[in-house]
């Protein structure tokens with residue numbers, strides 16, 4: 486396999502040089518942070534008054550963590566490190582876990598950001614010959630404009646279709662010969678189901694690749710999309726606090742997401758003890774952004790659960806690879822005292838071929854106990870008048886789930902296309918239990 490690199494000198498930079506680069510950028514970042522009221526106080530309390538107080542990368546551990554709550558408290562301009570007049574754009578997080586947080590960009594920040602996104606896109610083998618349909622929400626969400634700018638930088642023809650409206654998406658794909666799309670994995674599954682429903686033939690489309698991110702999904706879900714649509718799917722990871730997309734991305738090997746260490750310093754910590762986990766271990770990802778001057782954020786607790794592959798990637802990039810992100814530490818559900826991550830449920834059901842493209846997890850109170858219901862769609866071939874195969878499938882799902890999560894769920898089967906689809910990130914969990922205040 487031949488690999489293409491957008492920034493070969495950075496993507497293949499020897500580790501020692503990369504670390505020296507990180508330390509230099511870290512000091513610049515700390516210098517800028519000290520201009521924000523928030524970090525002046527935070528870093529001051531930790532005895533850091535000037536960048537040279539950090540003598541090595543290890544000294545980063547002296548810097549206190551920054552949380553989503555801190556960012557909310559600094560709202561609106563508490564994290565600005567440059568004059569307001571030099572800020573040319575703002576974006577906000579989706580607000581999946583509460584009030585959205587806002588981030589700011591200078592002109593230089595936008596250029597650096599699109600450079601990282603271009604690197605991700607180009608690394609999957611895309612070129613200016615490609616036609617790119619950006620089927621994700623534009624606006625405050627970083628996924629739309631972030632990918633848009635990176636794709637233009639690569640020189641692809643960009644169709645800013647935004648999310649939703651599958652009929653229009655198909656028309657655009659056919660009219661302009663779209664070869665690459667970007668969407669959430671749940672929307673890609675929805676697109677595939679709609680394609681079948683509307684009788685659109687695969688060979689009427691020139692689709693080759695998809696970038697899928699913004700929400701967790703399992704390896705089986707990736708494979709399902711790849712097989713059903715006959716395309717390559719690349720995992721894309723980012724978060725608004727760290728610019729948005731372009732933080733970590735799969736290369737053509739599709740085995741882990743290269744985290745761009747010339748733009749970010751990554752740590753993996755135990756979310757309970759806050760201590761670093763041993764090499765190769767899994768835990769919560771903590772990120773420091775080195776490529777943004779307007780709003781530096783140090784040691785941000787992403788809540789995202791992952792870890793680093795221990796070995797280097799055969800593609801020749803020296804930047805370490807993250808495991809597929811399985812979810813956020815705050816996604817964890819406690820059902821009758823048992824801890825369950827939604828991703829564990831997805832792993833079980835999406836591995837079954839008879840299960841359709843959408844599912845929903847519901848939790849209710851039933852007397853003193855919690856009741857878990859897993860609703861899945863079934864493929865069009867399975868939904869027939871004969872109830873025997875349906876009952877068998879239900880029992881198979883129930884049984885396999887129980888073996889995996891130790892909870893006996895209720896299973897409901899729904900017709901393909903009947904469970905709700907969201908335009909943004911999929912809402913997979915509906916927790917109807919009354920909240921203790």
Ligand code: ADP
Pocket residue numbers: 577578579580581582585626627697698699700701702720721722723724725726787789809810811812813
């Ligand atoms: P919010 O935190 O409100 O959802 P963002 O829109 O900034 O705000 O989304 C970033 C979050 O989306 C990440 O922290 C992560 O939880 C999730 N995410 C993004 N890409 C992926 C991915 N490829 N796999 C799993 N989760 C992802």
Ligand code: ZN
Pocket residue numbers: 736737738743798799800801802
């Ligand atoms: Zn690689």
